[in-house]
Amino acid sequence: MDMIVPETERLQFMQDMQTALSQTPKRISPKYFYDQVGSVLFDRICELPEYYPTQTELSILKSHAGEMAECMGENADIIEFGAGSLQKIRYLLNVARNPARYVPMDISGPHLKAASAELQTEFVTLKILPVVADYTNPWHLPSSIPGAGKRIAFFPGSTLGNFSPEQAHAFFQNCVQHLSGGALLLGVDLIKSPAVLHAAYNDSQGVTAAFNLNLLTRANRDLGCDFDLTQFAHSAFYNAPFKRIEMHLLSLKSQIVHLNGVAYAFEQGETLHTEYSHKFTIAGVEQAAHLAGLQVGSFWTDPQQYFGLFWLQIP
Ligand SMILES: C[S@@+](CC[C@H](N)C(=O)[O-])C[C@H]1O[C@@H](n2cnc3c(N)ncnc32)[C@H](O)[C@@H]1O
Known part of the structure; x- marks a missing residue:
């Protein structure tokens, strides 16, 4: 590497x-987990049997991507924050109506570029513009494409949960400022049994431990x-x-x-x-979004209500 x-x-x-x-x-920011080794370790976490968030969010996307594509409309200009390995977006891209562009943004530069190159081989005609950036810094989004449809931000993986409530509010406000007329498709982990939560972050193979300790290796x-x-x-x-x-x-x-x-x-x-x-309640996300000026639209979840995807309109 x-x-x-x-x-x-x-x-x-x-x-x-x-x-x-x-x-x-x-205390240090979790963004420092994500060097190349950290990004690969995170992908391994996503495959662990205990780590229900990824499999659950994928199952919701699988069931409801068509409805989400309806919300996106024609020619959407899609931005993904904390895009990682670009697995989840495939479900949306497969059904999106002629998307104008896909802009995956992530702090883990080489990992993002490799994932984007791989995605391009699957979606040959799609304009893919990877942006290596820290979304906790002031945002500089690529200028919009003339004639493109709505700007849609996808923020899956409950990465919002890494923020304090104040940082989450600032993130929503940035969306309102930069994505006017568009929407935020937000995936969050919902409150559930502490035993299920505990197991997800203390897996039996020790991958989450290796991910956490990698921060010290990096230092x-x-x-x-x-x-x-x-x-x-x-x-x-x-x-x-x-x-x-x-x-x-x-x-x-x-x-x-x-x-x-x-x-x-x-x-x-x-x-x-x-x-x-x-971890979030449905009402808590709706209230936080509303406070920042987003309008709550559709909501999709799994039968156990482990995870939720919210369609939040930006006026
Ligand atoms: C929890 S992972 C989620 C990955 C993927 N979106 C998913 O749902 O599986 C968080 C992602 O956000 C990225 N990330 C973390 N902090 C970031 C920051 N401050 N700015 C940009 N990307 C960041 C990481 O590199 C990682 O890919």
């Missing part, structure tokens, strides 16, 4: 890791840190009052980690928080 990291990206990671290690509690490789991977453990649990899975890297002993010549202490049992994965 080509692991050359652009210098601006490396410096941003350095700065964010310095901040993460200096604060209490220690050692790209930033010259000296995290001892045998002395940190994956920790994921459901925090019911906040309706979220929390993922942490747990220090198994008191230890010192170095970054850029500075020593950072971890107490035994202290954690580096790496990810929130908020």
Whole structure:
């Protein structure tokens, strides 16, 4: 794998890791999971029997893609945020009415480019414009295509759940500002039994643990840190009052980690928080969307109501 990291990206990671290690509690953005290894590990998570969100969302897409395509209309200009391996969009592209373009956006550049090249071999005439970008930074979307239909944003995988409620509100507001007259097709994980949630983030093969710990491998490789991977453990649990899975890297002993010549202490049992994965109620999503100025349209779910896809109109 080509692991050359652009210098601006490396410096941003350095700065964010310095901040993460200096604060209490220690915390870093989940976006740093996704180097090339992290993106491949995430694909493996999606195939785990315990990780119901991917299979459930795919089953909903399989059953209702035709209705979603109806909502999109002719010549839609489709943008996908956090597009990953571009598996889910295939269901929509197969039934979309003459889409004008597909713009997958993701922070994991080489992975996105490889996935886009593969998709192009399947959808030979479709205009595919991959954009490597961080959607938590100010948005610069490609200009719209003359004569194209509505701008449709697809945000699957419950990636919205990685945001705090304030960040989710800001994301919705960005949609309102940049996708006027279009819509957001949003996939979110719904609240369910804590046992099911717990199993999904603590799989028996240890793939989620490897995904979490890869963040430290990345810091050692790209930033010259000296995290001892045998002395940190994956920790994921459901925090019911906040309706979220929390993922942490747990220090198994008191230890010192170095970054850029500075020593950072971890107490035994202290954690580096790496990810929130908020879980939602249908009413909660509708209320949050409404508050940001989106209009709630159709809603699709599975028989167990494990996962939901919302059609949110942007005025
Ligand atoms: C939970 S995965 C979901 C992948 C895929 N959409 C799916 O539903 O299976 C999150 C995706 O968002 C991307 N991502 C995470 N943070 C990002 C950011 N700040 N900006 C852009 N992409 C980001 C990751 O690289 C990854 O592909």
